[in-house]
Amino acid sequence: MKLIIFDLDGTLLDTLQDLGDSCNVALQQYGYPIHPLVAYKKFVGNGVQKLIERALPEEARTPKTITLLLAVFKSYYEQKPITHTKPYTGIIPMLQELKSLGYLISVASNKYHEAVLPLMQQYFSDIQFDLILGHRAGHPAKPDPAIVLDSLQTLGVSKQDCFYVGDSSVDMDTANNAGVTAIGVTWGFREESELRQHGAQHIIHHPQELMEIL
Numbered sequence: 241m242k243l244i245i246f247d248l249d250g251t252l253l254d255t256l257q258d259l260g261d262s263c264n265v266a267l268q269q270y271g272y273p274i275h276p277l278v279a280y281k282k283f284v285g286n287g288v289q290k291l292i293e294r295a296l297p298e299e300a301r302t303p304k305t306i307t308l309l310l311a312v313f314k315s316y317y318e319q320k321p322i323t324h325t326k327p328y329t330g331i332i333p334m335l336q337e338l339k340s341l342g343y344l345i346s347v348a349s350n351k352y353h354e355a356v357l358p359l360m361q362q363y364f365s366d367i368q369f370d371l372i373l374g375h376r377a378g379h380p381a382k383p384d385p386a387i388v389l390d391s392l393q394t395l396g397v398s399k400q401d402c403f404y405v406g407d408s409s410v411d412m413d414t415a416n417n418a419g420v421t422a423i424g425v426t427w428g429f430r431e432e433s434e435l436r437q438h439g440a441q442h443i444i445h446h447p448q449e450l451m452e453i454l
């Protein structure tokens with residue numbers, strides 16, 4: 241059976257504005273300069289702790305400050321209604337088609353696991369994902385291949401039957417580190433050149449193009 245593993249932020253869901261807004265609220269609360277949304281395209285990808293670290297001025301990137309801002313970020317991100325997040329155009333029909341053709345589908349995100357689950361419930365409750373994994377404390381984050389290898393083991397799939405789909409260098413590195421096929425998507429947060437430099441074996445510009453590769 242073939243497994244398609246999807247990254248979440250920038251691949252299935254456009255989460256940029258809600259992430260950026262939440263981080264800007266935290267920055268503002270402690271008197272640090274905020275960023276335009278476009279800057280967040282480069283900050284997202286290695287989990288929320290890294291997002292906050294990158295958003296802070298270099299001299300303020302201490303563990304204590306990051307922890308303080310992280311608490312504000314999480315309370316805002318988890319409590320405010322998620323208003324701007326949405327699946328990219330064509331994602332839902334593509335997922336439905338994969339399921340109807342018998343593929344296994346899963347999510348492997350660097351977003352903390354507790355935030356991944358409600359988002360999946362809110363936007364994909366009609367689609368039966370076979371596994372959903374966000375970043376869990378004590379587990380290495382992507383680009384470490386552990387999350388992919390765990391998924392393969394849990395679902396009983398071999399590497400050659402696994403395709404990993406993502407929008408960033410972190411995703412391409414993760415797929416290559418795990419030894420599975422790396423598919424880069426250009427509708428997310430990063431440039432096609434970045435995906436190619438990090439070993440994308442295929443590049444797609446619209447979700448429907450995925451079907452041609454599988």
Ligand SMILES: O=C(O)COP(=O)(O)O
Binds near residue numbers: 250283288352
């Ligand atoms: O939270 C992040 O930084 C990125 O999450 P992702 O792995 O779903 O892109």
